[in-house]
Amino acid sequence: LAKQEGRNTYRFHTPALSRAASERLSLETCLRRALTEHEFVLHYQMLIDARTEAVIGVEALVRWQPAGKALVPPGIFIPIAEETGLIVPLGEWVLSTACKQGKAWMDAGIPALIMAVNLSVRQFQSVDVVELVRRVLADSGFPADRLELELTEGMLMDDAKQSIATLNALKELGVRLSIDDFGTGYSSLAYLKRFPIDKLKIDQSFVRGLSDDINDREITATIIAMSRVLKLDVLAEGVETEQQLAFLRESGCDYYQGYWFHKPEPAADLQKRLGDFPRKIYPTG
Numbered sequence: 001l002a003k004q005e006g007r008n009t010y011r012f013h014t015p016a017l018s019r020a021a022s023e024r025l026s027l028e029t030c031l032r033r034a035l036t037e038h039e040f041v042l043h044y045q046m047l048i049d050a051r052t053e054a055v056i057g058v059e060a061l062v063r064w065q066p067a068g069k070a071l072v073p074p075g076i077f078i079p080i081a082e083e084t085g086l087i088v089p090l091g092e093w094v095l096s097t098a099c100k101q102g103k104a105w106m107d108a109g110i111p112a113l114i115m116a117v118n119l120s121v122r123q124f125q126s127v128d129v130v131e132l133v134r135r136v137l138a139d140s141g142f143p144a145d146r147l148e149l150e151l152t153e154g155m156l157m158d159d160a161k162q163s164i165a166t167l168n169a170l171k172e173l174g175v176r177l178s179i180d181d182f183g184t185g186y187s188s189l190a191y192l193k194r195f196p197i198d199k200l201k202i203d204q205s206f207v208r209g210l211s212d213d214i215n216d217r218e219i220t221a222t223i224i225a226m227s228r229v230l231k232l233d234v235l236a237e238g239v240e241t242e243q244q245l246a247f248l249r250e251s252g253c254d255y256y257q258g259y260w261f262h263k264p265e266p267a268a269d270l271q272k273r274l275g276d277f278p279r280k281i282y283p284t285g
């Protein structure tokens with residue numbers, strides 16, 4: 001009660017700022033509790049092979065399920081988790097849960113799917129990210145070559161030299177690396193060539209405009225062509241319509257992800273659905 005009163009007093013002086021600050025503080029407190037109360041869940045979205053339209057893997061996407069309330073999307077809490085440092089234990093939980101799920105699917109006789117996991121800036125730049133990944137792989141028994149870590153241009157270009165060292169160390173573990181939301185940052189082509197990455201994921205903002213925006217079409221076609229030159233796989237995010245798909249097919253995109261194929265859902269629901277989908281085992285090496 002005292003706390004509440006204190007906050008109300010503060011709010012009286014600077015209403016807008018204080019409300020934002022106190023909402024943030026209470027969200028932070030809730031997030032901390034959410035971690036200990038196991039309120040985070042992972043949903044999984046299929047990654048589709050363009051040629052066969054078979055599922056080759058899934059991306060793990062975190063959600064917060066506060067007791068008795070609606071699901072909260074990561075866009076709301078990931079930035080706060082980043083700022084407060086809570087992303088470190090949360091990110092570890094995500095990585096470990098995704099790898100255990102991947103192993104459980106293998107044990108259930110489902111051919112080894114790629115498990116794509118988003119890393120946050122803070123996780124990627126932490127000194128023990130390599131050790132974390134090594135340990136999670138060892139503990140879960142999930143094969144390294146099935147794990148794909150998703151990074152963004154921003155976190156890589158922040159300290160490009162250091163990034164190369166970290167990426168090389170991650171590659172030595174045998175994991176796959178992709179650049180998420182590609183095209184929204186400002187990668188230097190010189191560095192892009194030197195980063196030991198496997199895949200570019202074209203940001204969904206370009207895919208959205210494919211049916212009517214000439215610029216988005218040109219940008220998308222250029223990223224696909226560039227991937228060919230750099231010998232990288234290329235995936236289009238946010239595929240929602242048949243027109244978008246038609247353009248991507250013509251342009252020679254390797255992989256798709258989007259509501260047109262599948263909306264993220266909990267592991268159990270996805271597992272049932274996997275039976276209806278053809279599957280393709282992703283080549284190793």
Ligand code: C2E
Pocket residue numbers: 045060061062073074075078091094118119120150180181204237238239240257258259260264
């Ligand atoms: P992202 O990694 O680029 O993930 C793709 C996002 O696009 C997901 O949103 C997914 O649900 C959404 N999406 C997929 N297909 C479509 C489509 O056809 N149309 C539209 N409109 N959206 C589509 P979500 O799950 O809300 O995640 C948003 C972002 O939050 C992710 O973007 C990622 O940057 C971050 N995020 C999610 N889970 C994690 C996590 O475990 N750790 C970290 N560090 N970040 C995460």
Ligand code: MG
Pocket residue numbers: 059118150180
């Ligand atoms: Mg992602």
Ligand code: MG
Pocket residue numbers: 118152180181
């Ligand atoms: Mg992202």
Ligand code: MG
Pocket residue numbers: 180181201203204237
């Ligand atoms: Mg993305």
